[in-house]
Amino acid sequence: MQVFIRVFPYVRRYPLLAFATLFCALMGTLMVVVFPAVTQQIVDQVIGKNRPELLLPLVGLGFAAFFAQNLLNSLRIIFNNHFEQHVIFDLRSELYAHIQKLPLHWFDNRATGDIMTRLIEDVTSVERVLIDGIEQGTVAILQILIVSALMMTYSPMLTLAALSPIPLLAAGALAYTLTARSRYRRQRKAVSELNSLLHDNIAGIRQIKTYTSEEREHIRFDATSNKVRKETLTVMRAWAFYQPGMEFLSSAGLLMVAGFGSSQVLGGRMEIGALVAFFVLVRYLYEPVGRLHQLNQIFQSGRAAGDRVFEIMDAETEEDEGAGALCEPIRGHVVYQNVSFSYDPKLPVLDDIQIEVPVGSMVALVGPTGAGKSTIVNLLVRFYEFTSGEITIDGVPLRSMSRRHLRHNIAVVTQESFLFNGTTAENLRIGKPDASEDEMWEALRAANAVDFIRRLPEGLHTPLGERGVKLSVGEKQRLSIARALLKNPPILILDEATASVDTSTEKLIQEALDHLMEKRTSFVIAHRLSTVR
Ligand SMILES: Nc1ncnc2c1ncn2[C@@H]1O[C@H](COP(=O)(O)OP(=O)(O)OP(=O)(O)O)[C@@H](O)[C@H]1O
Ligand SMILES: [Mg+2]
Known part of the structure; x- marks a missing residue:
């Protein structure tokens, strides 16, 4: 939450871009309702009631909806990129301005590579929290809501079956979130150490050569690089269990729908076209859930990066008590x-x-x-x-x-x-x-x-x-x-x-x-x- 609050002022400066991004994302999302409806009509009307003359208009409608959806997506990506780059630019610019005002003793205790990592890599990671968070988060949640509502109109019971894994998914996401920050923090730190070592060694390449310490330095480099490998793997291992685990739970929802839905159709309580449409909808339901998990990963990495960026922002700058004083010409006594x-x-x-x-x-x-x-x-x-x-x-x-x-x-x-x-x-x-x-x-x-x-x-x-x-x-x-x-x-x-x-x-x-x-x-x-x- 802290990172959100800190990044928000930068994002707020671009209301038009924010609006355009969100607008395209929302409009694109609305298009998801078209395909399941088209599918249902094809199954029930074209096939079920043998009305081939409807096929072409229905396919045409589906085509138009997909085209519109992807066109909007294309625009969204363009707006989003501009939005992102503006925010990154501002954040970086302010961070640099702040760094220039920090007292020398601050620099005495910092490695150049570490400062560079924060300014170049961490800033990017922090910004994604808010922009991707707002956009993808809103779109995903909206899609889940629209699709759930639509599913309700087909069959409330089947909808409950499809949604039944949600509490487990939420619990999984919470567990991942609570533990991820420290993993990402260690990973960012390792990357920073590697950058610092590299910066130092390239500056000192003459010393390395004259003391013929290439091998030792290579070992040192590999040791630090290995730390990056290990910490990155730790981050990825958690993801490797988390993501497929969540995917598995989602599939369980799909199976529930298959089981309940078939029995409904067999009992004559549901049209087969509605069941097919329902299947299409379930896919649209769990696809944004997957995106929310991805988003959670971005958040956790962004939070760790945010700590590092805002640590610099919060470092006390040189106090200039005389800033407002008159600039009398100096003679030099x-x-x-x-x-x-x-x-x-x-x-x-x-x-x-x-x-x-x-x-x-x-x-x-x-x-x-x-x-x-x-x-x-x-x-x-x-x-x-x-x-x-x-x-x-x-x-x-x-x-x-x-x-x-x-x-x-x-x-x-x-x-x-x-x-x-x-x-x-x-x-x-x-x-x-x-x-x-x-x-x-x-x-x-x-x-x-x-x-x-x-x-x-x-x-x-x-x-x-x-x-x-x-x-x-x-x-x-x-x-x-x-x-x-x-x-x-x-x-x-x-x-x-x-x-x-x-x-x-x-x-x-x-x-x-x-x-x-x-x-x-x-x-x-x-x-x-x-x-x-
Ligand atoms: N940035 C620093 N942080 C901590 N200690 C420092 C720092 N710069 C210098 N020192 C220490 O302060 C002492 C005085 O250093 P200073 O650089 O003023 O010496 P100097 O008289 O200029 O020496 P030289 O003739 O070698 O340049 C030294 O003991 C040094 O170790
Ligand atoms: Mg000196």
């Missing part, structure tokens, strides 16, 4: 007062930090690895929230500034430069979306990155591969610097920006950085003081 922070409450990383950086000056953070240098600057861009103390810029506490405004005014060249799977131009324009080619070249020149970009076959427009894999680390670093230059903010953070270049390039970049740091508040992180000079 940064002060850390008694700042403490830890990623994990048990392991303090920063304790009572004091730093003051006047506007336009540079502070060097030098220290051994793991000392907390990157952490200090992570707090300034509010990747993480300090636990006590205060950080101010131009006297304004960090938390009373809008996060967007704050980040807009700081450029960070990170320790491990990251480039997106795009071209140089696309990567540079992250720094300044409307940067012209001239501006980009200028920034590249300042970052001493012109030579190697010129050498690329399509220059600025050469794809750089995932994470910029087609460039050397030093080249990537220079691109990151150029990107920061384009952004041109009052505060600059360089986390070992020159760590991965040779000494001659370092000198050139240092010059560029000196220009860059002029009139800017800069945090320069290095292992050795000599790098900072």
Whole structure:
């Protein structure tokens, strides 16, 4: 039920599509009454009363009814698909928007493959709950009602015989429903684990090759993949018993009709044509029952997927206390007062930090690895929230500034430069979306990155591969610097920006950085003081 309530608002946005789908489905269902009636007339009138002239019109009527039914079905599928894809699109879009607002520590504890599985596969599964639920559920129930009513007009007693397995069917469905969720949940989890492992291993393929750990990784992959196989089989095994079991009960209804019906005809209480029509009707009665079982399976899988999707939706986003604050221009006087922070409450990383950086000056953070240098600057861009103390810029506490405004005014060249799977131009324009080619070249020149970009076959427009894999680390670093230059903010953070270049390039970049740091508040992180000079 929970999933229904959560998905409903997305479905409600498309009333026309919902109506069209349902309308076609209902109209198509109404057509089921035609064929049993036609059959009865053929048996009783054409054959029984020897009226061959009625045969052609009756067959024609049946033909028209079947044609209309399937045409409506075709339309229903088209409307349904559009409806579905709209809802999936919206749900995915909102989930993505939400993910982008989640704090970094949320990502620290999640596997990328798991998030991807939720966003791509689970969303689809969740949506089916409501759309298929409404449409197929309504149609199936309606068909059962119409057919039962029709059957009643032929023979109430026979109808009761035909319906007699229903309580057992309901009990079976309930048993399946009550146990299915945990099975599906385990299966979704296994799929997620497999995606996560695959994502990790493809990203780490170089490490796997150099450590020649292909075999070990293959074993690990197979073990996880085996879990998917097992859990899927568990899901299917339950279905394998459930579905034929229900089918068997339905057949029992058919046999009851055969037994009772024949005795009725023999006793002269029923026309043979009515019995034949009844048989056709019983088929129409149990066919939607079968569909309801299928639907139940979709529901259970959707519920498990829903838990996973809405777990993300319910995760708390970064709170932006200063969202409504005025965006005063930032000059760059940064002060850390008694700042403490830890990623994990048990392991303090920063304790009572004091730093003051006047506007336009540079502070060097030098220290051994793991000392907390990157952490200090992570707090300034509010990747993480300090636990006590205060950080101010131009006297304004960090938390009373809008996060967007704050980040807009700081450029960070990170320790491990990251480039997106795009071209140089696309990567540079992250720094300044409307940067012209001239501006980009200028920034590249300042970052001493012109030579190697010129050498690329399509220059600025050469794809750089995932994470910029087609460039050397030093080249990537220079691109990151150029990107920061384009952004041109009052505060600059360089986390070992020159760590991965040779000494001659370092000198050139240092010059560029000196220009860059002029009139800017800069945090320069290095292992050795000599790098900072
Ligand atoms: N996301 C994180 N979650 C938990 N602990 C972290 C996280 N990032 C860093 N740490 C821990 O915090 C400590 C400080 O890390 P930090 O990255 O600030 O060091 P650093 O001084 O920049 O080191 P380096 O010179 O190697 O870059 C380390 O002990 C590290 O294990
Ligand atoms: Mg660091």
